[in-house]
Amino acid sequence: MWKSVVNLAAIAATIDAAAVDIRDDYQGLVSSESLRSTIKAEALKVRAQQLERFAYDSPTKNRVIGSEGHEATVKYITDTLSQYPDYYNVSTQEVPLNVGVSANVTILGDATDAYAVGFAPSGSASGNLVVIPNLGCEESDFPKNATGGIFLISRGSCVSGEKVLAAKKAGAEGVLIYNNIEGNLEGYSLQRVPESDDDYVPTAGISLGYGKGLVAVVNGGIQVPVVMSTTSKDIISHNINVQTIQGDPENVIHVSGHSDSVTQGPGINDNGSGSMSLLEIAVQLTKFKVKNAVRFSWWTGEEIGLMGAEYYVKHLSAAEKSKIRLLLDFDMMASPNYAFQIYDGDGSAYNLTGAPGSAEAEAEFTHFFDEIAKQNHTEIEFDGRSDYGPFLEAGIAAGGIACGAEAIKTQEEFEMFGGAAGLAYDVNYHEDGDNANNLNYDAWIVMTQAIAHSTATYALSFDSLPPKNTTATRKRGQAAMFQYKQSASYLKMI
Numbered sequence: 001m002w003k004s005v006v007n008l009a010a011i012a013a014t015i016d017a018a019a020v021d022i023r024d025d026y027q028g029l030v031s032s033e034s035l036r037s038t039i040k041a042e043a044l045k046v047r048a049q050q051l052e053r054f055a056y057d058s059p060t061k062n063r064v065i066g067s068e069g070h071e072a073t074v075k076y077i078t079d080t081l082s083q084y085p086d087y088y089n090v091s092t093q094e095v096p097l098n099v100g101v102s103a104n105v106t107i108l109g110d111a112t113d114a115y116a117v118g119f120a121p122s123g124s125a126s127g128n129l130v131v132i133p134n135l136g137c138e139e140s141d142f143p144k145n146a147t148g149g150i151f152l153i154s155r156g157s158c159v160s161g162e163k164v165l166a167a168k169k170a171g172a173e174g175v176l177i178y179n180n181i182e183g184n185l186e187g188y189s190l191q192r193v194p195e196s197d198d199d200y201v202p203t204a205g206i207s208l209g210y211g212k213g214l215v216a217v218v219n220g221g222i223q224v225p226v227v228m229s230t231t232s233k234d235i236i237s238h239n240i241n242v243q244t245i246q247g248d249p250e251n252v253i254h255v256s257g258h259s260d261s262v263t264q265g266p267g268i269n270d271n272g273s274g275s276m277s278l279l280e281i282a283v284q285l286t287k288f289k290v291k292n293a294v295r296f297s298w299w300t301g302e303e304i305g306l307m308g309a310e311y312y313v314k315h316l317s318a319a320e321k322s323k324i325r326l327l328l329d330f331d332m333m334a335s336p337n338y339a340f341q342i343y344d345g346d347g348s349a350y351n352l353t354g355a356p357g358s359a360e361a362e363a364e365f366t367h368f369f370d371e372i373a374k375q376n377h378t379e380i381e382f383d384g385r386s387d388y389g390p391f392l393e394a395g396i397a398a399g400g401i402a403c404g405a406e407a408i409k410t411q412e413e414f415e416m417f418g419g420a421a422g423l424a425y426d427v428n429y430h431e432d433g434d435n436a437n438n439l440n441y442d443a444w445i446v447m448t449q450a451i452a453h454s455t456a457t458y459a460l461s462f463d464s465l466p467p468k469n470t471t472a473t474r475k476r477g478q479a480a481m482f483q484y485k486q487s488a489s490y491l492k493m494i
């Protein structure tokens with residue numbers, strides 16, 4: 001709350017410099033304890049419910065990129081922080097994206113249920129079906145002598161975009177991707193190859209059952225003619241970047257989450273919880289002075305392949321990259337069957353490390369859980385699976401925490417955190433049940449306190465991090481990304 005002032009004109013002259021000093025609840029220089037004390041479960045709940053309304057008010061009932069629910073989310077965050085013009089510089093960055101609209105596929109003369117794959121262009125293709133063995137991740141899976149045709153490939157093991165690029169190279173006119181688990185591919189966010197230009201052929205998705213049936217028919221020696229047309233559209237989506245006007249802009253603590261959901265549900269834990277933790281912390285931070293500049297970002301297009309973060313990092317100059325001392329990324333913060341997981345930035349658990357500073361970030365979160373929250377914690381692979389991936393690859397130190405997605409809680413974790421062993425951390429992961437009622441608010445408040453702790457700690461000082469060193473870190477990030485691409489968690493995402 002701002003103090004009401006009698007003489008607005010008189011105060012206006014000085015308000016710029018003194019703005020933060022006249023808040024009723026202004027509390028001076030930030031500290032971990034003071035910022036943590038401003039975090040209230042009730043406020044988080046209100047924000048989660050707000051996001052859920054955006055999703056449910058949207059015709060598509062989600063907050064996927066290009067939807068009204070996502071646009072409303074972006075507007076809500078920017079409007080909220082634009083209320084502090086003396087404290088934050090709020091800007092949005094246009095991110096051009098391609099999303100699937102519709103696909104019509106006729107097989108053996110019959111129209112079939114098929115879904116447009118967002119990364120592929122609008123277009124038509126026809127030809128006989130060519131079954132690609134294995135999973136189409138190796139060049140050797142593809143025929144050397146194909147002259148056109150619609151290639152049928154199973155989802156799985158590598159990014160769908162890689163398969164389609166390889167198919168095109170091998171002469172495909174179009175591609176049908178069938179699911180590798182039960183069900184059709186409606187609402188899946190099959191991923192493009194990061195950084196590649198959109199040079200794909202028309203691609204549509206079909207169900208596992210239908211795909212397997214077609215494999216059997218073609219392998220039985222029957223020619224299967226396919227006629228397909230797909231529509232996708234270019235949209236402009238937005239990253240939100242907000243930076244404190246105070247604080248040293250040459251030494252930035254960068255705190256981020258993502259603003260979009262998948263198609264299947266409102267996306268309140270994944271990953272509305274992380275983005276609302278950030279928003280609440282950004283609002284509360286306005287009560288305090290900082291020494292280092294604090295930047296908050298909400299990325300778009302995470303769910304279709306880290307598009308927003310990738311775009312952001314790609315457009316950062318070397319000088320801008322070197323200002324970011326540490327990137328902290330927060331995604332699912334309120335999983336119902338949670339575990340407190342810290343990114344293994346020192347590689348002690350999974351043998352993957354990031355730029356110098358990543359190990360220290362892990363140690364800071366460990367300190368928080370051990371000494372402040374007095375909670376158990378585990379480590380998760382520092383594999384680039386979320387928006388910190390592009391930063392890792394660019395040699396920027398990174399860290400973060402998570403509460404668990406679709407993986408199963410072990411007996412040992414059950415003993416550490418309670419909940420249920422043998423069940424997913426979040427049974428609603430990427431489903432319509434991922435709403436405000438299914439959040440674990442106890443976990444969420446601890447996680448948000450952890451974000452507040454790290455934000456305040458680095459807003460005060462980077463003394464605990466190694467000095468800036470912009471050389472020779474990129475390799476490590478790239479090694480991590482390479483290893484990541486063979487990891488089980490990656491295989492589930494594509």
Ligand SMILES: *[C@@H]1O[C@H](CO)[C@@H](O)[C@H](O)[C@H]1NC(C)=O
Nearest residue numbers: 089090091092241243244245
């Ligand atoms: C605010 O941010 C924009 C975009 O990053 C930048 O161009 C501009 O210079 C910033 N303004 C201030 C006052 O820092």
Ligand SMILES: *[C@@H]1O[C@H](CO)[C@@H](O)[C@H](O)[C@H]1NC(C)=O
Nearest residue numbers: 140141142143144145146147
């Ligand atoms: C294409 O190559 C495969 C093996 O490489 C061969 O079995 C097949 O007969 C060839 N097809 C044509 C049309 O040449």
Ligand SMILES: *[C@@H]1O[C@H](CO)[C@@H](O)[C@H](O)[C@H]1NC(C)=O
Nearest residue numbers: 102103104123229230231232
């Ligand atoms: C698919 O068919 C529907 C109904 O005929 C039509 O409205 C839509 O534009 C078609 N889409 C494509 C990609 O051809």
Ligand SMILES: *[C@@H]1O[C@H](CO)[C@@H](O)[C@H](O)[C@H]1NC(C)=O
Nearest residue numbers: 347350351352353479480483
């Ligand atoms: C860790 O990874 C490095 C390089 O990727 C490898 O040389 C080393 O053997 C690994 N260590 C363990 C314990 O797996």
Ligand SMILES: *[C@@H]1O[C@H](CO)[C@@H](O)[C@H](O)[C@H]1NC(C)=O
Nearest residue numbers: 374375376412415416417418
């Ligand atoms: C931490 O885990 C141990 C089991 O490994 C359990 O006995 C203890 O109660 C847990 N502590 C908290 C604070 O949950």
Ligand SMILES: *[C@@H]1O[C@H](CO)[C@@H](O)[C@H](O)[C@H]1NC(C)=O
Nearest residue numbers: 356467468469470471472473
């Ligand atoms: C920067 O890092 C590289 C590799 O980790 C190291 O060889 C080099 O000595 C470091 N430079 C400075 C100034 O610390």
Ligand SMILES: CC(=O)N[C@H]1CO[C@H](CO)[C@@H](O)[C@@H]1O
Nearest residue numbers: 270271303331332385386402
């Ligand atoms: C696609 C997806 O699941 N997005 C992210 C949601 O949050 C989890 C946990 O942090 C990430 O692992 C996911 O990548």
